[in-house]
Amino acid sequence: MKNTTVVQSMINAIDKPAIFISPDYIIHAVNQAYIETYDTEVTLGKSRCHQVSHHSDEPCDPHGEECPLQQCQKTTRSANAVHIHSTAQGKSYCDILMKPIKDDAGIIMGFLEILDSIDYASTESKKDTMVGQSAPFKQMLNKINRASQSNIAVLLQGETGAGKELVAKAVHQASNRSDKPFVVIECTGLSESLFESELFGFEKGAFTGATTSKKGLIEIAHGGTVFFDEIGDVPMNMQVKLLRLLETQCYRAVGGLKQKRSDFRLVSASHKNLLELVDKGEFRRDLYYRIAGFPIYLPSLRERQDDIPTLINHFMKLSDYKHKKFSANALQLLSSYSFPGNIRELKNIIEQSALIANEDLIHSNDLPESVHAIESKTANQIIPEDNTSAVNLNETKIMSLDDLEAEYLSHICQQYQGSPAELAITLNVSVRTLYRKLQRYGLKL
Numbered sequence: 500m501k502n503t504t505v506v507q508s509m510i511n512a513i514d515k516p517a518i519f520i521s522p523d524y525i526i527h528a529v530n531q532a533y534i535e536t537y538d539t540e541v542t543l544g545k546s547r548c549h550q551v552s553h554h555s556d557e558p559c560d561p562h563g564e565e566c567p568l569q570q571c572q573k574t575t576r577s578a579n580a581v582h583i584h585s586t587a588q589g590k591s592y593c594d595i596l597m598k599p600i601k602d603d604a605g606i607i608m609g610f611l612e613i614l615d616s617i618d619y620a621s622t623e624s625k626k627d628t629m630v631g632q633s634a635p636f637k638q639m640l641n642k643i644n645r646a647s648q649s650n651i652a653v654l655l656q657g658e659t660g661a662g663k664e665l666v667a668k669a670v671h672q673a674s675n676r677s678d679k680p681f682v683v684i685e686c687t688g689l690s691e692s693l694f695e696s697e698l699f700g701f702e703k704g705a706f707t708g709a710t711t712s713k714k715g716l717i718e719i720a721h722g723g724t725v726f727f728d729e730i731g732d733v734p735m736n737m738q739v740k741l742l743r744l745l746e747t748q749c750y751r752a753v754g755g756l757k758q759k760r761s762d763f764r765l766v767s768a769s770h771k772n773l774l775e776l777v778d779k780g781e782f783r784r785d786l787y788y789r790i791a792g793f794p795i796y797l798p799s800l801r802e803r804q805d806d807i808p809t810l811i812n813h814f815m816k817l818s819d820y821k822h823k824k825f826s827a828n829a830l831q832l833l834s835s836y837s838f839p840g841n842i843r844e845l846k847n848i849i850e851q852s853a854l855i856a857n858e859d860l861i862h863s864n865d866l867p868e869s870v871h872a873i874e875s876k877t878a879n880q881i882i883p884e885d886n887t888s889a890v891n892l893n894e895t896k897i898m899s900l901d902d903l904e905a906e907y908l909s910h911i912c913q914q915y916q917g918s919p920a921e922l923a924i925t926l927n928v929s930v931r932t933l934y935r936k937l938q939r940y941g942l943k944l
């Protein structure tokens with residue numbers, strides 16, 4: 500290897516773990532941060548990167564991880580990948596940046612690998628982190644890390660309970676705004692007047708009852724990140740005001756004359772397909788392109804079934820029933836269930852069944868009805884027989900899923916005696932999602 504001293508000086512100047520490697524993965528220069536991160540000794544000119552980071556004699560790609568070195572060789576441009584590394588602290592997520600280094604003649608001399616640990620995600624149960632290790636989960640982490648390094652507007656699209664709020668927090672946490680506020684704005688059910696006073700604040704005397712002035716959420720978020728949850732629910736007439744705010748970052752408090760400015764990073768989320776709403780004329784196209792600078796798709800739990808055992812273990816550890824365990828049958832049943840409510844539903848199912856189980860072993864019959872339904876699902880009757888408005892799938896013409904949901908919720912509204920919080924748990928949705936759905940179909944409990 501030529502210019503070893505120059506390369507070593509370059510590596511020493513990097514404040515993150517870094518190495519310089521040749522196309523055969525051999526490490527030729529290493530910095531102190533890298534040596535401290537891993538528990539394997541590095542011998543320059545001999546050790547290979549995968550031996551240090553994966554304790555493996557083979558490169559990463561045969562083990563299901565994309566090799567950034569190979570991508571770099573193919574394209575002769577920088578490449579990124581998220582890998583699980585064996586560090587001195589145990590297994591941890593790592594974001595890899597691989598850059599080809601060329602000599603004066605443009606010939607690649609080797610590759611610079613810079614590593615960044617990902618603290619907001621974990622392969623094992625860890626409080627306040629996103630847990631998972633499946634390929635779709637890693638792809639999502641890769642996108643979160645790319646997005647958090649810039650100020651680009653991020654749009655999170657995924658089913659209810661798939662973790663959108665957690666991902667929004669991760670984007671904030673991994674950005675250089677992490678020490679500033681993270682402010683959530685729930686867009687469902689905001690009337691025009693509430694929208695303005697919540698977002699922009701109001702001056703004393705602006706309306707009856709405004710006895711003092713109040714800061715808006717946009718002002719509170721200054722320097723940080725604003726998360727607009729369910730942005731698809733912002734009514735058309737308010738979308739114009741939202742667009743103006745996002746374009747200029749300027750606003751006026753209700754009843755105020757002074758123009759104010761707030762520097763915030765925008766993250767939005769929706770479980771609806773916003774482009775379909777644009778086509779139907781229910782969402783402004785210009786607003787869509789303003790918020791969708793960097794779309795991130797959140798896989799449903801069905802698409803990341805490999806993560807189910809890790810998530811079960813995670814939620815059990817966080818629960819009051821750490822000593823209990825699921826039987827093999829119960830685990831089998833859970834892994835074949837479709838989880839329409841995604842991770843939130845899995846969490847609720849675990850808590851419910853751990854509570855119900857009389858023994859330390861949680862059996863399949865401790866799992867809720869919804870999970871068993873898949874076993875006996877020649878199920879024609881989706882609502883119990885005594886139900887006057889039951890939908891019989893044998894007799895009913897095919898309905899849209901929205902109509903079916905509306906009919907079912909309408910039936911519940913007529914009969915249900917308990918609290919909204921209890922109902923939300925039974926339906927495996929958040930209280931917020933329950934209210935959102937009721938509002939959507941014009942229903943009241």
Ligand SMILES: Nc1ncnc2c1ncn2[C@@H]1O[C@H](COP(=O)(O)OP(=O)(O)OP(=O)(O)O)[C@@H](O)[C@H]1O
Binds near residue numbers: 657846
């Ligand atoms: N990867 C994960 N690891 C551990 N817990 C998770 C993960 N993803 C989501 N959760 C948990 O699942 C629950 C639902 O997540 P979250 O509220 O972020 O979903 P959401 O997509 O915003 O839901 P909604 O559309 O209903 O608002 C939360 O309790 C969250 O902590």
